Amino acid sequence: MVLDKLSTSLKESLKKLAKSIFLDERAINEFVKEIQKALLKADVNVQLVFDLTSKIKERALKEVKEGNREKIIKIVYEELVEFLGREKSEIKIEKKPFKIMFVGIYGSGKSTTIGKLARYYSKRGYKVATLGLDVHRPAAFEQLRQVSEEAKVKSFIFKDKDPVKIYKKFEKELNEFDIVLIDTAGRDALSKELIEEISLLNKEIKPDEKILVMGADIGQAAKNLAEGFHKSSGVTGIIITKLDGTAKGGGALTGASVTGAKIKFIGLGEKLEDIEVFNPAGFVSRMLGMGDIEALLEKFDTEVSKEQAEDLGKKLLKGEFNFVDLYEQMQTMKKLGPLNKIVEMVPGFGSLNIPKEMFDVQEGKIDKWKDMMASMTKKELEDPDIITTDRIARISSGSGTTTAEVKDLLKQYKQSKKMMKMLKGKDPSKLMKKFRNLKLK
Amino acid sequence: MFKFLKEKLSKALNVFKEKAEEEIEEPKEEIKEEVKEKVQVKTEKKKEEKKEEKSVEREIKEEPKKEEKISFIQKIKEKVTTKVIDEEKFEEMFWDLELVLMENNVAVEVIEKIKEDLKMDIVNVPIKRNEISEIVEKTLRKSLEDLLNFEEFNLVEKIKNNDEKPFVIVFFGINGSGKTTTLSKVANLLKKEGLSCVLVAGDTWRKAAIEQIEDWANKLNIKLIKGQYGADPAAIGFDAVAYAKKNKIDVVLMDTAGRQHANVNLMDELKKINRVVKPNLKIFIGESITGNDAVNQAKEFDRAIGIDGIILTKFDADEKGGAVISVSYVTLKPIIYLGCGQNASDLKNFDKEEVIEAILA
Numbered sequence: 001m002v003l004d005k006l007s008t009s010l011k012e013s014l015k016k017l018a019k020s021i022f023l024d025e026r027a028i029n030e031f032v033k034e035i036q037k038a039l040l041k042a043d044v045n046v047q048l049v050f051d052l053t054s055k056i057k058e059r060a061l062k063e064v065k066e067g068n069r070e071k072i073i074k075i076v077y078e079e080l081v082e083f084l085g086r087e088k089s090e091i092k093i094e095k096k097p098f099k100i101m102f103v104g105i106y107g108s109g110k111s112t113t114i115g116k117l118a119r120y121y122s123k124r125g126y127k128v129a130t131l132g133l134d135v136h137r138p139a140a141f142e143q144l145r146q147v148s149e150e151a152k153v154k155s156f157i158f159k160d161k162d163p164v165k166i167y168k169k170f171e172k173e174l175n176e177f178d179i180v181l182i183d184t185a186g187r188d189a190l191s192k193e194l195i196e197e198i199s200l201l202n203k204e205i206k207p208d209e210k211i212l213v214m215g216a217d218i219g220q221a222a223k224n225l226a227e228g229f230h231k232s233s234g235v236t237g238i239i240i241t242k243l244d245g246t247a248k249g250g251g252a253l254t255g256a257s258v259t260g261a262k263i264k265f266i267g268l269g270e271k272l273e274d275i276e277v278f279n280p281a282g283f284v285s286r287m288l289g290m291g292d293i294e295a296l297l298e299k300f301d302t303e304v305s306k307e308q309a310e311d312l313g314k315k316l317l318k319g320e321f322n323f324v325d326l327y328e329q330m331q332t333m334k335k336l337g338p339l340n341k342i343v344e345m346v347p348g349f350g351s352l353n354i355p356k357e358m359f360d361v362q363e364g365k366i367d368k369w370k371d372m373m374a375s376m377t378k379k380e381l382e383d384p385d386i387i388t389t390d391r392i393a394r395i396s397s398g399s400g401t402t403t404a405e406v407k408d409l410l411k412q413y414k415q416s417k418k419m420m421k422m423l424k425g426k427d428p429s430k431l432m433k434k435f436r437n438l439k440l441k
Numbered sequence: 442m443f444k445f446l447k448e449k450l451s452k453a454l455n456v457f458k459e460k461a462e463e464e465i466e467e468p469k470e471e472i473k474e475e476v477k478e479k480v481q482v483k484t485e486k487k488k489e490e491k492k493e494e495k496s497v498e499r500e501i502k503e504e505p506k507k508e509e510k511i512s513f514i515q516k517i518k519e520k521v522t523t524k525v526i527d528e529e530k531f532e533e534m535f536w537d538l539e540l541v542l543m544e545n546n547v548a549v550e551v552i553e554k555i556k557e558d559l560k561m562d563i564v565n566v567p568i569k570r571n572e573i574s575e576i577v578e579k580t581l582r583k584s585l586e587d588l589l590n591f592e593e594f595n596l597v598e599k600i601k602n603n604d605e606k607p608f609v610i611v612f613f614g615i616n617g618s619g620k621t622t623t624l625s626k627v628a629n630l631l632k633k634e635g636l637s638c639v640l641v642a643g644d645t646w647r648k649a650a651i652e653q654i655e656d657w658a659n660k661l662n663i664k665l666i667k668g669q670y671g672a673d674p675a676a677i678g679f680d681a682v683a684y685a686k687k688n689k690i691d692v693v694l695m696d697t698a699g700r701q702h703a704n705v706n707l708m709d710e711l712k713k714i715n716r717v718v719k720p721n722l723k724i725f726i727g728e729s730i731t732g733n734d735a736v737n738q739a740k741e742f743d744r745a746i747g748i749d750g751i752i753l754t755k756f757d758a759d760e761k762g763g764a765v766i767s768v769s770y771v772t773l774k775p776i777i778y779l780g781c782g783q784n785a786s787d788l789k790n791f792d793k794e795e796v797i798e799a800i801l802a
Binding site for chain 1: 540543544545546549615616617618619622646647648649650652653655656657660701702703704728729730731732733734735737738741755757758759763764783
């Protein structure tokens with residue numbers, strides 16, 4: 001995912017570094033140049049790349065000696081985490097109502113992100129409202145209304161061309177909410193009128209947080225845009241969206257650096273639950289192929305009940321499971337989000353090169369599997385090994401699938417069973433320890 | 442529009458040239474001395490000859506001799522002034538140019554291609570010192586020309602020349618790239634050309650996507666064919682084409698949901714739309730602010746259903762212009778328009794010569 005190219009090329013250049021006969025400036029220079037290339041390819045601003053890599057180089061020349069060549073990984077890790085703001089920077093809801101205003105260029109995902117955060121905060125017990133001030137784009141109000149409805153929060157919408165007027169109209173009512181999420185018109189940071197509008201809104205509303213929403217695919221234009229928004233509204237936080245594609249998010253990192261604001265959340269898809277608190281250390285670990293156990297656990301906590309989690313864990317470790325389990329497991333995984341994102345977060349799996357397409361195909365298959373399983377007898381579900389050719393034919397005609405698809409399901413079951421057996425007896429706490437050690441090395 | 446890129450490029454070009462020339466600086470000094478020596482020898486000889494009271498005949502004889510001598514000198518000069526630049530030196534020389542292109546949002550992959558072109562013409566080829574700058578510029582220009590080397594694309598003409606009615610256009614791209622706005626701009630333009638249009642609300646997924654295109658349809662006074670949220674967009678498209686056939690409408694413009702090119706299921710849905718609706722033209726909507734990912738996006742959409750033409754949006758938000766080069770490099774398909782604003786008329790014709798001149802002139 002994010003900067004994943006970096007981790008592959010980093011591994012390669014590390015190999016190169018390990019092979020080089022002398023650990024001299026030349027070898028380190030070459031290594032640093034590889035990192036530069038990867039960062040540039042990830043759309044990080046050119047100047048920033050040089051600042052960052054010159055720090056890495058300086059430290060590497062000083063600290064990396066014969067015999068501890070791997071230390072360079074630690075330096076890269078630390079510098080990248082530093083670059084991303086080190087600490088997790090969550091929005092602290094300190095007063096009522098806590099007003100969060102969202103700004104950004106058109107199509108960066110402001111309204112969708114507001115929907116996600118409305119759900120995120122109301123799930124955590126806050127009373128949330130949304131306020132629509134995008135008076136320019138057609139159907140922007142309608143979008144916010146529908147998004148808020150899905151997130152089950154109240155939306156304040158009034159058709160008018162003057163955003164300040166709309167705000168004044170609802171100001172009193174909004175005082176009853178813990179958090180107010182304010183949508184604004186998408187704007188080109190360089191357009192004068194819109195800058196004036198946003199400055200005015202900023203003055204009138206006095207938002208507690210001003211979040212700049214940036215798409216992961218934005219290129220070198222990120223610097224100017226972020227600067228423009230910062231000038232007009234004083235950005236206090238950044239959210240990166242569309243990280244579910246192939247884009248690396250480097251442009252958004254530039255935005256963070258230019259505004260001095262921390263990245264608060266990252267958006268990973270179109271559904272309301274596709275949002276994650278941004279954690280620099282986890283982000284970098286994931287990027288370097290070390291996994292992000294914290295994000296996985298947090299997801300688990302909010303999306304999966306404790307019993308479900310324990311159950312899944314037990315079965316995983318027991319190494320014994322049948323179709324019913326496979327199906328349940330798939331459902332649980334689905335709740336956590338796209339499979340590829342889950343796997344990335346599991347320490348150890350990040351370094352496995354599993355093709356992305358595989359996960360997508362898997363997700364499409366799950367629905368078909370559900371149909372097939374519905375056509376199986378209880379006995380078959382509990383002991384899939386009894387399924388023979390005759391039974392396959394019956395299941396396929398019963399579920400409207402082909403026999404090949406049923407066979408495919410059986411194959412998948414056998415593979416999963418094998419994998420479970422491999423994991424059997426492995427203590428998860430040991431895995432964690434291993435991971436922690438890796439991080440601290 | 443390309444002012445920034447232009448400035449930076451010319452600066453980097455100069456650095457590149459300087460570096461290239463430096464490379465040859467030393468030998469150049471040597472030649473000068475050598476040439477001086479030769480000339481001195483020559484004039485001394487001449488003087489001696491003159492002292493000998495030479496006849497007219499002799500003088501005539503000397504002419505060819507002189508010529509011979511000059512060409513010999515030139516030969517030496519050429520040998521020494523032409524210098525072979527090896528690959529390592531080239532890499533170092535290209536680095537500044539590379540950075541400028543990167544700063545201007547040209548994707549790394551595309552820069553590599555430009556680099557290869559320059560390399561072929563410069564590395565290990567004897568080049569005369571005074572020709573280096575010319576060659577660098579020529580090669581870079583040729584590179585860019587190759588990258589933007591697509592046929593002129595006149596959408597209105599294309600539609601008017603099409604015998605069968607309706608002419609079906611599908612718009613697609615990633616989330617938030619500006620599909621609906623651009624589609625409406627194109628419909629506005631076609632309507633002004635006297636072509637009858639129908640819009641299709643093919644994004645049945647995103648919140649208020651149908652209302653958004655409906656707003657536009659009302660504003661432009663164009664018929665909209667729509668379905669329910671969650672409905673199969675291919676089926677709605679099919680209905681729209683049937684409607685257009687029945688009512689002899691010239692153009693069907695179909696919107697689709699924004700999708701990440703990495704999502705196999707959604708790309709399959711797009712393939713289905715392509716199969717069912719059978720568009721005459723598939724237009725990829727990209728953003729001019731997109732960085733390196735522009736290459737992946739264009740590549741994946743092209744692979745899934747084939748891109749016939751490109752419209753780059755948000756051109757008013759970025760003066761760098763590198764995405765133009767990246768996207769057309771990957772697809773080798775024409776860029777039809779550039780979107781540059783929120784109004785129905787904010788659509789600009791793409792002019793290849795203008796772009797190249799702007800970057801290099």
